Amino acid sequence: xxxxHTKPEETAPSETHAEEAGTPTINIDNLSMRxxxxxxxxxxxxxxxxxxxxxxxxxxxxxTPRGRAKAFKDIIKAQHGLxxxxxxxxGVSKEKIDQFVAELYECSTCRQCYEVCPVKIDTVELWxxxxxxxxxxxxxxxxxxxxxxxxxxxxxxxxGQPRSSRSRWAKSAKRxxxxxxxxxxxxxxxxDILYFVGCTGSYDVNVEPVAINTTNILQAAGVDFGxxxxxxxxxxxxxxxxxxxxxxxxxxxNIRQFHELGFKTMITSCAGCYKTxxxxxPKVGKLNFDVKHTLEYIIELIESGKLKLxxxxxxxxxxxxxxxxxxxxxxxxxxxxxxKMIPGLELIEMERHSENARCCGxxxxxxxxxxxxxxKISQTRIREAEATGxxxxxxxCPFCYQGLQVGIQALxxxxxxxxxxxxxxxxxxxxxxxxxxxxxx
Amino acid sequence: MYMYFExxxxxxxxxVFTLGIFLFGVYASIYLxxxxxAPSLHHRLxxxxxxxxxxxxxxxxxxxxxxxxxxxxxxxxxxxxFLGLLAHxxxxxxxxxxxxxxxxxxxxxxxxxxKPFLDVWGDLWGLILLIGLIIAFVRRYVVKAEQLDSILMxxxxxxxxFAIALTGFLSEAxxxxxxxxxxxxxxxxxxxxxxxxxRANPALIAxxxxxxxxxxxxxxxxLSIIPFSKTWHAFVSPVEIALxxxxxxxxxxxxxxxxx
Numbered sequence: 001x002x003x004x005h006t007k008p009e010e011t012a013p014s015e016t017h018a019e020e021a022g023t024p025t026i027n028i029d030n031l032s033m034r035x036x037x038x039x040x041x042x043x044x045x046x047x048x049x050x051x052x053x054x055x056x057x058x059x060x061x062x063x064t065p066r067g068r069a070k071a072f073k074d075i076i077k078a079q080h081g082l083x084x085x086x087x088x089x090x091g092v093s094k095e096k097i098d099q100f101v102a103e104l105y106e107c108s109t110c111r112q113c114y115e116v117c118p119v120k121i122d123t124v125e126l127w128x129x130x131x132x133x134x135x136x137x138x139x140x141x142x143x144x145x146x147x148x149x150x151x152x153x154x155x156x157x158x159x160g161q162p163r164s165s166r167s168r169w170a171k172s173a174k175r176x177x178x179x180x181x182x183x184x185x186x187x188x189x190x191x192d193i194l195y196f197v198g199c200t201g202s203y204d205v206n207v208e209p210v211a212i213n214t215t216n217i218l219q220a221a222g223v224d225f226g227x228x229x230x231x232x233x234x235x236x237x238x239x240x241x242x243x244x245x246x247x248x249x250x251x252x253x254n255i256r257q258f259h260e261l262g263f264k265t266m267i268t269s270c271a272g273c274y275k276t277x278x279x280x281x282p283k284v285g286k287l288n289f290d291v292k293h294t295l296e297y298i299i300e301l302i303e304s305g306k307l308k309l310x311x312x313x314x315x316x317x318x319x320x321x322x323x324x325x326x327x328x329x330x331x332x333x334x335x336x337x338x339x340k341m342i343p344g345l346e347l348i349e350m351e352r353h354s355e356n357a358r359c360c361g362x363x364x365x366x367x368x369x370x371x372x373x374x375x376k377i378s379q380t381r382i383r384e385a386e387a388t389g390x391x392x393x394x395x396x397c398p399f400c401y402q403g404l405q406v407g408i409q410a411l412x413x414x415x416x417x418x419x420x421x422x423x424x425x426x427x428x429x430x431x432x433x434x435x436x437x438x439x440x441x
Numbered sequence: 442m443y444m445y446f447e448x449x450x451x452x453x454x455x456x457v458f459t460l461g462i463f464l465f466g467v468y469a470s471i472y473l474x475x476x477x478x479a480p481s482l483h484h485r486l487x488x489x490x491x492x493x494x495x496x497x498x499x500x501x502x503x504x505x506x507x508x509x510x511x512x513x514x515x516x517x518x519x520x521x522x523f524l525g526l527l528a529h530x531x532x533x534x535x536x537x538x539x540x541x542x543x544x545x546x547x548x549x550x551x552x553x554x555x556k557p558f559l560d561v562w563g564d565l566w567g568l569i570l571l572i573g574l575i576i577a578f579v580r581r582y583v584v585k586a587e588q589l590d591s592i593l594m595x596x597x598x599x600x601x602x603f604a605i606a607l608t609g610f611l612s613e614a615x616x617x618x619x620x621x622x623x624x625x626x627x628x629x630x631x632x633x634x635x636x637x638x639x640r641a642n643p644a645l646i647a648x649x650x651x652x653x654x655x656x657x658x659x660x661x662x663x664l665s666i667i668p669f670s671k672t673w674h675a676f677v678s679p680v681e682i683a684l685x686x687x688x689x690x691x692x693x694x695x696x697x698x699x700x701x
Contacts, residue, residue: 034481034684036474041681043674044595046588047508061590080476082469118504119678120685129479279692283483330692 023094024137025079030245031129038121039073042066048113048123053359054106054366057376062103065113065123071100072130101140104131106373109241109364111327115355124328127364131243141242142369149244156233156250157199167229169201169208170215179215186226186261193218193225193297194263194289196277198270199234200398206405207398213421214269214294220428221307225267231257237276242365251276251284259288269294269421271322271397272363275329293325295396295420296334302341309427312344317423318390319347320381320404321357322397335396335420342427348388358384360395362403378407385415396420446653448537455658459665466668470677487687494686499679515576520675522570523602526609529563530660560628564613568631571606574599594671601663608656610635615649 028036048065049055061067078084078092104127113123134140141149148158156163173179186194195218201211218225236250254277258266266289268274278291292300301307319339325331332354339347352358361367361377381404385393393408393415395401405417497503502520506513540547549555577599580586589595614635617626626633639645667673 028476029478031477032479032481033474033477034681035479036477037470037677038681040470040474040673041677043678044590044671045512046586046590049590050588064590066590076476077473080473082472085472116508118498118502118508119674119681120498120504120689121681122685122688 023092023097024139026075026097026133026137026139028076028080028133030132030136031126035122035126035129036076038126039069041119041121042069043119044070045118047116047118051112051116051356053108053110053112053361053377053380054370054373056380057373058106058370060103060106062099063106065117065121068100068104068107068127068130069121071096071103075100097134097139101134102142104134105140105142105145105242105365105369107364108323108359108361108366108374108377110323110359112323112356112359115327128241128243131241132245133243135243136245141244141365145242145365145368148238148365148368149242149246152234152236152238152250153246157203158234158238159199159203161203163230166197166202166232167227169197169203169205169211170227170229173208173212173215178212180219183215183218183225183227185229185231186263187228187231189226190262191224191226192264193223194258194261194266195225195227195294196235196266196268196270196273197227197232198268198273198398200402201269202232204398204402207401207419210269210398210401210419210421213419213425216425217294217298217301217307217421217428220425221301223301223306226263228257233257235273235276237272237280238365240276240280241363248284251281255281255285255287263289265290265292265297267292267294267297269396269398269419271325271329272399275324279329293329293331293334293396295338296331298421298424299334299338299341302338307428309342309424311427311429313342313423313426314344315392315423316346316348316388316390317392317394317418318350318385318388319353319420320350320360320385320393320395320400321354322395322400323357323359323363325396326357327355338420338424339394342423345423345427348390350384350388352384360400360403360407362399362406367403367406374403375406375410378403379410380407382407382411382413382415386411386413390415392416392418392423394418394420394423446650446657448534452657455661459661462665463668466666466673470668470673482684482688484688484691487690490686490690491683494682495679498682498686511576511580515573515580518569518573519577519602520573522566522568522573522606523675525562525566526570526605529559529566533559557625557628560625561630563609564629564631567606567609570602571610574603574606578603598671601659604659605656605663608652608659612649612652612656614639615647615652618646619649 044066046064046066052064055064062071075092075097078090084090107127109124109127111124114121117123131140147160151158151160155161157166170179170182174182183195184191195214197211200207202208233250233254235254236247239247239250266277268277268291271293274291274293277287281287298307302309317339319335321327321332321335325335336347339345350357358381359377360381361374367374382393391414393404395404395417396419398419401417401419407413408415408417502513502516505516536547536550550559581589581591581595581599610631613629613632617629617632617636618639620626626636663672667676
């Protein structure tokens, strides 16, 4: 934990103050007045702890939203409060800050706590702002999360892969005849639709079939679309969730690039990219295009008659709501509507679904920071899915796909993990067999 | 004067002192909040959603009702019981200090038809508060509900409220027990019940004024520390509920579009 207090390169000197005995001061400028007020609004009812997926696996009060709010309030009152100003700082031990930071990152930012909070504290926005404050102070993120962040800064993706191989999935798919044509490069040929593939779909060979299936669906519907190819950069979600302010630069650069291309609609199969671009980018800069999740766009294609799902897919499926698509963006009905449009498909809901869907544990840096906790969270979700009697577990997010595979493997579950695009492609007549994502984490 | 309690200079001094500490606490909170420099709102404030949220989620606490009927009853009792008693005391204070005793209003309130109403009001809201406190006590210390984490601030709030409710009823019971029976006493229905217990044990009957002072001191201390305590949420949470409703409404409209 000592290394967590090493001042990161990007931290401006004015934002970090050496305090007594080497304890850093956590500057709270980046939080809003409302967020600081929210710390006082907590009623300590503990409803959040009943639903928190991390607390379900690791019963530490400090990782509950209630515990985090109190711990942070204690720290900043000691460092910035009126008492501290009038009578001197009582001092906050480095150990206390270390412990707080460790607990702050033991969270998948799934937003379940907001859903159940009786006073509607905007928890995830609060955690992300606090994370940024601790990162600015040189106290975060966790060592195990730094590689992801550094990779985004160095390679524009969190997986440590070179930029030049971002569109390798398309070339490879074309070569293997998994797609009829490579999607056109929108930076060279204009199109109204940009398919933003996302880092996980582009680089993770286990998940790249999501991109292949999406491409096949769009081509089957005759959509004029393009991809950014090697010019596509990470949406910055990883940085935003972990509190790194480099996110602002990435978001601004991406927005500038998007605007220069002049497309009308962006679609993405990644719930994380969707949430970040649709919900978070407008706080950095205005967007002049619509953002849709692929499944929302597919529904439009079906309803306009451009795409026909006629081939029966006789499977029993259960749907996992990705947190960034559901609780963060409010898209609950669209995936269910799409699944019901697939002939022969039977959808069975899990006990906890929609607003109360359990998280897979992969988001918010939890998978990199606390892989054992993520594994347990994923297993809990898989058991819940198994209890439905479904044979397939469907989702609409490559990151959830990865996260849930962890649980499937740990439990040696018979469930088959599928992205929703795979099922859609199965229902299209005269199409080649959909590319199935590898069933490994 | 109050109905049964003469306000003294000491009471005035203590009240001013209480208000001073309370306001200092409010200032200390706002001082810290103002350290935040990022924008608090991303949309303009919307009056309609704010009013709706304040009625549904602050006054009626509908979100809590959806989660647990028991918790909803408990919190509604605590919230409305406390507010009802605070309003009772505030009304009496205003009447005693600002309305002439020989005015028609004072005569109506203290000697006329208003008196039974005030008696029922005080006992009813006191009973409601007590019911809420008993449920809270049972959940926290007997049932030990899984979601609760009892630390000093949780225990302090409960103990203070219990002490306020009990000393309030005890002072009333002492006053009633020491007085000859009068049919109008029935309006103080809880106090009368406790008074009958005291009459059964005359040794327990004492001058009610010291008990009123204990009740007053506990109440003043409780009020003075509100901004430093867990109870501060009663003032801050409605603001958060209102702001959230205003901020979420534009997103809700967009969600509707996103989901066709």
